[in-house]
Amino acid sequence: MAFEPNEEQKVLKYDELRIYTDEELNNYTDEELKEFKCKHDIPDMDELEKGPWPSFVADCKREALHRRNLADDRMMIDRDVVEDMLGQLQVSFDEGExxxxxxxxxxxxxxxxxxxxxxxxxQERFPSIAHFHTMRINQPASKFYSSDYLRCVCDLWEYRGSGMMNLHGSTGDIICIGxxxxxxxxxxYELGHVLQQDLGGSGSNLRTPACCIGKARCEWSCIDTQAMCYELxxxxxxxxxxxxxxxxxxxxxxxxxxxxxxSIARSDMSFIGTWKDDIRIDQEAVQAYIGGEFAPNAGAHAGKDWGKFDIEKEVINLCPTKCMWMEDGKLMIDNRECTRCMHCINTMPRALKPGVETGVSILFGAKAPILDGAQMSLLTIPFMECEPPYENIKxxxxxxxxxxxxxxxxxxxxxxLIQRQGVAKLLKVLGIPPMPQMVKEPRSNPYIFWKEEDVPGGWGRDINDYRSRHAI
Amino acid sequence: MEDIKEAILAFAEKSKKSKFYFNDIQKAVQKVIPDAKAKPIKKAATALINEEKLIYFSTGSSTMYGLKGRGQTEDH
Structure with missing residues (x-):
């Protein structure tokens, strides 16, 4: 089904919307940058620039110099915002708070x-960062945007903000800092009315939904992640x-x-495309991999000579459920045992493809906290149809x-909450039966309990009568 | 809707803390109007925000509500 936007989509043209001229955007030389000295003494910040990795300090210095060379009426907040931010950071390094x-x-x-x-x-020492609010902009689906769009956002933030941005935050938003x-x-107003762009989520909200690149570029995508992300x-x-x-x-x-x-590691509700029929096998292409005509992993590791491709060693023996084997020169798969690890498909993409009966698995309860341990989400609904308008998902x-x-x-x-009240409660809320796979090992899983109505005789059984027949 | 709004404002004026979670609002409203559900309470809270009687207070990670004029309710 073709994508239909909920409202007419504008085509943003930077040349029509730009705030700054090319001269203003390229307003310093490499020589000036080398000579640049921050208005505050920032020895530890300078130290952070050293070493092999790109440094935010180097980026900040470029932005600080750029703002020094802009005219006064070309910025709505103080030109010193970047230099004051570096100055305050140095103070925090000095004082450890x-x-x-x-x-x-x-x-x-x-x-x-x-x-x-x-x-x-x-604020008295660093007045240009007295306020230093962050704005989160809801990223386009899959972070799939044109350079015209990005230039418009950058110009707006240079004009009305500090010019410092973080592309992208952990949840995916375009983060505008300060x-x-x-x-x-x-x-x-500009974002909404001119750039047709909304803010993202923060606080006790639904956070900005995020999706992979999906069917826009990826042949493995079992669901239209962008359409689903857009709709929800x-x-x-x-x-x-x-x-x-x-x-x-x-x-x-x-x-x-x-x-x-x-999604499995970072979202309270993870949607993962899957299939319920068999992995599609092109046996001729399997032979082409074995014969060396096709590079494994689509040539992704071609920078080094790994030797001849060995399907036993590189695919069959690495299958986590051992559900693959060769028979009369053909690759066979026991699809009932497949756990969708994707390794074989990733290694031989021209020979193996996901099935055609596609849908979504739904998992619950992941979080990736900074201070506490990460928690992966729990596979709760193994397969669900996934078509617009997604009423079953909603x-x-x-x-x-x-x-x-x-x-x-x-x-x-x-x-x-799932940990506190138990998986059985989650299943009751959703109205679905437990699966054996939810039990990690027999008799020791704390999550699944018998209910009285499931037990013959309920809880009214006479324990003394039972013990008379079962001493231990 | 109006009775829920009144219950929210009464709670916001009398609560020990000047900022409170939505859950606290919900519990307070349900004490007065036991059959009030979360959605109408949220709609009423949103209406009070739009009428500028309540304010949002956000730490970035979680959000609280407050009564405008009580405690810190202006930019500082």
Whole structure:
């Protein structure tokens, strides 16, 4: 089904929307950059520039010099914002403590997310970063945008913000770092009305949904991740912008089990494309791999001579469920045992392809916290049809959103609620039966309990009568 | 809707803390109106935000609500 946007899509043309001229954008020389000296003494920042890795300090210095050379009326906040940020960071290094005050009332009218307030507590010393708010911009699906779009966003942030950006934040948003409160509404207006662009999520909201590149470029994608991400982003606008959850909630969409957006590790509700029929095998292409006509892994590791391709060693013996073998010169697969690890398909993409009965697996409860240990999501719904308008998927989402906000504690993620109340409760909420695969090992899994109605005789059995026949 | 809004404002004025989670609002409303569901409560809270009687307070990772004029409710 062809993609149909919910509203007419503008084609952004940088030449029509640009704020800065080419001369303003390229307003310093390499020589000037070498000679650049920050207005504050920043020895530790300078030290961070050394070593083999690209440094944000080097980027900041370029931006600081660029702002020094812009005319006064070409920036809506102080030109020194980058230099003051580096200066304050040096002070934090010296003193071993932060001088940012995080959070607050700031935001754009009607939205409870997308803006994260930040203030300096050294405002007299570093006045240009007295306010240093972050804005999160909802990235286009799969981070698939034109350079015209990116240039427009960069110009806007240079004009009304610090010019410093982070592409992309962990959730995928375009992160614009550092502006003053009075610039928030004008930026939001420009983004919404001119660039047709919304803010992303923050706080106790549905966070910006993220998807892999999906069918746009990838032959393995079992679902149209971009269409699904777009639909759920639009459908759940209220949850994205008006916080009423106990804590953050993330959707991520992977087109296949390779998991290029790592939904299994990073989202409360992970959608992973899968198939329920058999892996498609082209036996001639299998022979071409064995014969060396096709490079394994699509030539991805061709920089080194790994020797002749050995299908036994490189594919069959690496299958985690040992469900592959050669028979009369043909590759055979016991598809019932396949766990969708994707290794064989990744190694021989011209010979093996995912099946054609495609849909989505749904997993719950991952989180990737900074301070605590990471938690992977739990495969709960192995297969579900996945076609627009995704009514069956929305039904599942809403069952979760009736349970978690009602019973989750403040700042408790879905995965923690599942741990606290048990997988059996999750299954009851969803109205689905438990699967043997949910039990890690017999008799020791704490999550699945018998219910009285499942046991012949219920709990009313006389234990003394039982013991008279079973002494131990 | 109006009775839920009144219950929210009454809670926001009397609560010990000047900032509170949505869950706290929900529990307070359900004490007064036991059959009130989460969705209408959220709609009422959103309406109060739009009327500029309530404000959002965000730490970046989680969001709280507050009564405008009580505690810290302006940019600083």
């Amino acid at each position: 932060t001088h940012w005050k995080h959070g607050g009332i700031v935001g754009v009218f009607g939205y409870g997310g997308g803006v994260i307030g930040r203030y300096s507590d050294l 502006t003053f409160t009075e610039q928030l509404e004008p930026i939001f 982003t639009h459908y759940y606008q209220d949850e994205l912008h008006r916080p009423a959850f106990p804590y953050k909630f993330k959707f991520k969409f992977d087109g296949c089990p390779n998991g290029c957006v790592a 039904e599942v989402v809403e069952k979760i959103w009736e349970w978690w906000p009602e019973e989750g504690k403040n700042r408790e993620r879905l995965g923690e």
